[in-house]
Amino acid sequence: MTRSTFKFVLAPVLASLVLAGCSLAPKYERPAAPVPGAFPNAPSSSAMPVSASADLGWREFFRDPQLQSLIQVALENNRDLRIAIDRVEEARALFGIQQSERLPTIGVGGNASIQSMPEDLRAGGASAPSVTRVYQAGVGITSFELDFFGRVRNLSEAAYQQFLASEQARRTVHITLVSQVAESYFRLRAIEQQRALVERTLKARQASYDLIKQRYDVGVAGSLDLYQAKSQLDSVRADLQEIRRAEQLAQNALLLVLGTTPSNLPQAAAFSQDQLLAQIPVGLPSDLLTRRPDIIAAENGLLAANANIGAARAAFFPNISLTGMLGFASGAMGGLFSGSNRFWSFTPQLTTPIFSGGVLGNLDLAEARKNIAVSQYEKSIQTAFREVADALAGEATYAEQLNALRDLETSAAESLKIAQLRYDNGIDSFLQVQAAEITLYNAQRSFLDTGLNSLMNRVELYKALGGGWLENSVVPSATPESGKDAS
Structure with missing residues (x-):
């Protein structure tokens, strides 16, 4: 050349x-968070080594090795996560296409x-x-x-912010997937415990019915006692089929979020709060602005809308x-x-545009979309605040509720023993035994249901605070002063 x-x-x-330094986009200012400065029911302090829940890795939060292995399987095979990853690549390609408009095509x-x-049209006449x-x-x-007024630059910036928003959307899907696997796993575990309870109850009701049948056959018990015992037995038989159906549905739900069929699902085992961390750091609502990927994505959308206003304004000037x-x-x-x-x-x-209603309409459209983006950003903050507040309300009440249900189960068991003893001695009818059995059975099932809800609530709090993106925890390094004091 x-x-x-x-x-x-x-x-x-x-x-x-x-x-390219000229831009007609309005100066961006982050909208104020439309939520209070502190969460209700937030714990005063936390002994966790991480500064925020988002820095707490899911391997440290979920302590069950079987659950950890299932989460890893889901992260490798879940189709929703694959789609989110492909969306990021799509946005990256669109940004590259828009970015190329800033350079000439040579x-x-x-x-x-x-x-x-x-002959009569030739420049040189007949001799030509x-x-x-x-x-x-x-x-x-x-x-x-020549991008004098930043039209192409702002369009490129809008595409870049959309790309960043798609990356945050992928993180949101990742976090949601981790929590979905945990919730499906705990639900399956709870149903297994429910099935074991129903099977034990069915065995006890069958023994009770057989005993009353023998007494009925020899004329000691009446037909009312017999049919009351039979109704109790049939009720639990129906519950067992309901539990078996729920167990199959729970397995199907777990397989869906896993995205594949593992060689074998985890065997039945007890579940408890010990499978999770006792406490997680909550922090302040302002932490959500930098920790929650859906809020970050909403702000990326707001920045894109802001850049589109600059592109729309540039259309009023010569091209x-x-x-x-x-x-x-x-x-x-x-x-x-x-x-x-x-x-x-x-x-x-x-x-140069002299009169173009479409140019004015494009600016009005860009400004309207920015207003929508502002509202969406503010709503995402409010939604995040509500999710954290709801989970904290659960944290503040589930422990006492479980303690009350334990006491209820103990009282119901003692009541059943007394009612059975009074019936055997002919003091009360079998109706008292039946009522005591129902009370104990319902208390036991309520305890399992509430225990599951307590686990789910802890998972929801972890997710609402932005946790679940990291596999292993990020522990903040000690400052020189703190390190000196520690030594």
Whole structure:
């Protein structure tokens, strides 16, 4: 490439870089968080080594090795996560396409023009040749816009923010998936415990029915006692089928979030709060702005809308584009590239809107979309605050509720023993035994249901605070002063 050719190609690029600093986008200011400055029911302190729940890795939060292995399987096979990853690549490609508009398209090409003209239209009259030929070849720039007012730059910025939003959406799917696996796993575990309870109760009710049947056969018990015992037995039999159906549905739900069928699902085992950390750091609502990926994504959308306003404003100003070519031109193909056939063309084009309702409409549309983005951003903060507050309300009450249900189960068991003893001694009817059995059975099932809800609530709090993105915890390094004091 000759020096003149290099200057011809480089000049528009340098001009675009110099002029790209101008932007008509409004100055961005983050909206104030429309929530209180502190969470209700928030613990006063936490002994956790991490500063925020988002820094707490899911392997440290979920202590059950079987659950850890299932989460790993889901992260490798879940289709929703794969779609989210592909969405990121899609947004990356769209950003690359928009970014390319900021640089000129330079290419090498050639063309030929051959035409025959009648005598009365020839430039030289009848003596001119009837067929004219023109051959051209060289380096050219096609319709490159000089971005004086930042239109292309703002469109590129909007595409970049959309790309960042898609990355945050992927993180949101990741966090949600981790919590979904945990919730499905705990639900399956709870149903297994429910099934064991129902099977034990069914065995006890069957023994009670057999005993009353024997007493009925010898005339000691009446038909009312017999049918009451039979109704108790049939009720638990129906519960057992309901539990078996729920267990199958829970397994199907777990397989769906896993995205594959593992060689074997975990065997039945007890579940408790010991499978989770006792406490997690809550922090302040302002932490959510930098920890929750859905809030970050909403702000990315707001920044994109802000940039689109700049692009819409730039449409009110002149648009200048360049088309040019530098190379060789000749009337004969054989001598096209000789030194005397150098050729160049330069075609600047300026377009200035005088009246265009569409341009004004585009600006109104961009401003309306920014207002929508502001509201969406503020709502995402309010939603996050509500989710954390709801989970904290559960943390503040579930422990006492479980303690009350334990006491209820103990009282119901003692009541059943007394009622059975009074019935055996002929003091009370079997109706008292039946009522005591129902009370104990319901207390035991309520305890298991509440225990599951307590676990689910702890998982929801972890997710609501932005936890579940990291596999292992990030422990803040000690400052020089703190390290010195520790030594």
